[in-house]
Amino acid sequence: MLTPSLPVCGRTVPAPTGLLLVLDARIEGHDSFLTGTLALDDFDIPVRITTLDDITTLQPTQSVPGLPLRWAGILHLRHGQRPRNIPGDLTAAARAAARDLYALDDAEMRYALTFLGEATTPAIRRDRLHAIVHALPTTEGDRA
Incomplete structure (x- = not known):
């Protein structure tokens, strides 16, 4: 590289x-x-x-x-560019919950991807996916 x-x-x-x-x-x-x-x-x-x-x-x-x-x-x-790929499970979870993943700015997306990427077990990853997705606005505007 x-x-x-x-x-x-x-x-x-x-x-x-x-x-x-x-x-x-x-x-x-x-x-x-x-x-x-x-x-x-x-x-x-x-x-x-x-x-x-x-x-x-x-x-x-x-x-x-x-x-x-x-x-x-x-x-x-030495380490090059940071991958900016959004994992499929995060995209799928946001879509299933009708949440707008692309409402995040660069810093928020970076934090979300780091938080998710540092999960050490499948259970922790599921919980982190849930936390990220449910903090997002709905795709029809946040009605909270």
Whole structure:
């Protein structure tokens, strides 16, 4: 698989866990919690990447001397694009309950797919499917 490389820029802020690199723009379409390498000036920094609702941060996984307050570099991702496939059981359950799965925005869909994907047993998956589907508006508008 080809390693995606993204130009990024941001600011360095202190954090209880060490320096935190806060990107100016949230990374879209990639796994939310993964690792990569930030190519910055003359060195490569291994980083842990965390993407939340409206922010992406990079946490260096080793000591980094003297990072500037503002910086720009290339973020190399080993894991590629996040699959955006909606599983068949979720689509079928939403259809059967007359619920509008496509009413979710990108962040809500990401949370729903992560919540469902982390189910560890068939029973937990069924319960999570039920919770997701019944939180959706009806296909005819939410009459709750």
